[in-house]
Amino acid sequence: MRYWLACLVTLALAGCDEDLVFPPPLPEGNVLKLTTSEGGAIDVVGASASLGQCSKYEFASDCFRFTGGDVATLTPVPDPGFVFDGFTGACTGTTDCMLPMSGSKAVTARFIHADYNFAAVMPAIDQYLQSHRQFAGAGVAIVHKDKGVVFEDVTGNQIFDTVALAASASKVPAAGILMTLMDEGHIKPNTPISDYTYWKPVIPGMTIEHTLSNTSGMPGLLSHSGDLGIYTPHVCTFLKFGDFKHCAEWVFSTDFGKDYVAPGTVFNYGGAQWQIAGAVAERNTRTAWRHLVRTRLSEPCDLSILRFGLNDTREWTGHPDSLVETKNPYIEAGAIGNLRDFEKILMLHLNDGECNGQQVISPERVAEMQVDRGTPAGKHPTARLGSSGHWGFPSGYGMGWWIKLNEDGSDPTIFYDAGAYGSLVLMDIERDYGIYVQLEDYRFPPDPDDGEIGIEDLINLMLPILEAQFPVTNPID
Incomplete structure (x- = not known):
């Protein structure tokens, strides 16, 4: 079960590479x-x-x-x-x-x-x-809202320059890019997608907010029944040929009967709904996604690696140029990055959307990404079925962020995202810190002795250590 996400793309295409990615060799000579x-x-x-x-x-x-x-x-x-x-x-x-x-x-x-x-x-x-x-190793970066990077270290096969496939940890930067377009007026979170396109909607009323919160009403990575495996009608999401427009139009306009339900009524994680958001972004800005990534996020925040493609582990070598680039980039799980990139992405969100003295995302949009839309406890009026317990503890979902829900019902302060290859992005907005743990396992099938990825184990190990160092400085009412 634990590797169905990690190898979703490559299983669809032909199977996963079992080789691990190692650091580059030493240069020759003295x-x-x-x-x-x-x-x-x-x-x-x-x-x-x-x-x-x-x-x-x-x-x-x-x-x-x-x-x-x-x-x-x-x-x-x-x-x-x-x-x-x-x-x-x-x-x-x-x-x-x-x-x-x-x-x-x-x-x-x-x-x-x-x-x-x-x-x-x-x-x-x-x-x-x-x-x-x-x-085989890990990279760790810890940041503070005001002090910047306060800790970096690596162990095992990781080095400070290691570039990793982010998998589902791609959602935070992807959603952030779309927030900038909302700030600029190119898209609106609650406008029906059919108002932006000529596509015939199978699910009337679906919005960008629905797609980014995984509540669009269409299947995510799985069918609504939860059957393991790719939701086959949406396989265009995982193909290197084609483009956003044709893939998005297909999944938006083709009636798959009982598999589609009213938007805002079911939480179903990931999948083609994110491709629809990317296609609308390209259409309304008349700009390719790769240029939106560069101009809306990478350049203002000085990100050195971040880019989106198809996370095909058969072709991934650890070198950024081995990312499969396509006109249909897998925006919910196809990014690559390194420690330094995710440090800056965390700082962007901890500082209410500001990078290098520039307001990249408005504070209002940053806050909207943190509103629970995925669980019955969500304040959003369309929230219905949720994700409670997904990571071993009660969890909600905003736009790009998982939300660690408090058992006493108080406002959440911890937001996180995790990739199927192992990496974790987490921040606590009450204690003003963020942590990125970079992990990589691209093998398939897994060794049965390895155990589950256990993101909840990693979170539960890290939180007491971090809370001991970062007192509450920004109480959430």
């Missing part, structure tokens, strides 16, 4: 590859040349060339508010490193914020990895 977490820099002395960024997509790594017999001197320089936590790799310890360069070597330098004690984070991650053996 080259020092220096990878640095957020929070400081390393002063390198003795190099014959600075090569700059090691490769096009290694944004956390710089390379330096040395002649034979040279010694590299590495001196940590923390940013204000940070302290140096130590070297790993060819250097170790917490002081200057003198490194003979007899060949290519790799060093990672880690800084931590002086105001926090995150010593328990990586042991908890290791505990999770030991009980979920399908994952």
Whole structure:
């Protein structure tokens, strides 16, 4: 059961690749590859040349060339508010490193914020990895609304530059892009989609809000009966040929009888309803989705990797250029990103839609994404059937965000999204922090000894550690 989402696309096309994705090899020659977490820099002395960024997509790594017999001197320089936590790799310890360069070597330098004690984070991650053996490593980033990135670390096969398939964690950036178009007046959340197109609606009254909250009335990834497997009539969602318009028109206008119900009456996660939202966005702006991603989110927030395509694990190598690009991108689950991208996406939402001093999404739209539309407890008047207990605890759904519901009925403060390959995006708007845990397992079929992905296990491990470091600073009435 746990891998039906992870391999949904590739099963439809021919099956999943069993190979794991590993970090790139060291450069050839006497080259020092220096990878640095957020929070400081390393002063390198003795190099014959600075090569700059090691490769096009290694944004956390710089390379330096040395002649034979040279010694590299590495001196940590923390940013204000940070302290140096130590070297790993060819250097170790917490002081200057003198490194003979007899060949290519790799060093990672880690800084931590002086105001926090995150010593328990990586042991908890290791505990999770030991009980979920399908994952060969993890990357972790923690951000604070006002202080920015306060913690980064990696373990196992993950490096600070690892690029991962986000799977369903794609929904938060996708919904955010659509929020910017609402702010600009290109689309409205409650206007029937049929008002924007000539498509004949099988479900009258379906809106963009319905599609982004998985309450459109059409099947999501599964039929309403919950049968395991792709909802076959919507298979165009998972094909690399075609485009948004033709796929969206097909699923919007073709009557599949009992499988379609009134909008706002059933929560059914994911699937082709998101393609409809993307197609309307392209039509109303006369702009391709990839350009909307770049201009509405990547450029204003300085995202280095984020892009959308088809998450075909048979072709994915870990290199961004291996993403299958298509005119019908899988916007609810087809994004790629890295630690730095998701740090900035979390900061965008914690700061009420602001990036780099620019209002990218209005505070009102950010708040609308957090309104529960997926459960009977939702305040939205069309909420009916819900998702309570989906992750092992009561959960609602907004637009792009899962919502951790409080048992006492108080307003929720924790919002999260999780991908089928393992990654988790989570924020607490009452404590002003966010965390991104990057995990990757693209194998199929799974090893029966691995156990479930267990996102709820990861959340339950992390929340006590984070709550101990971040007091309530923004009480939600």
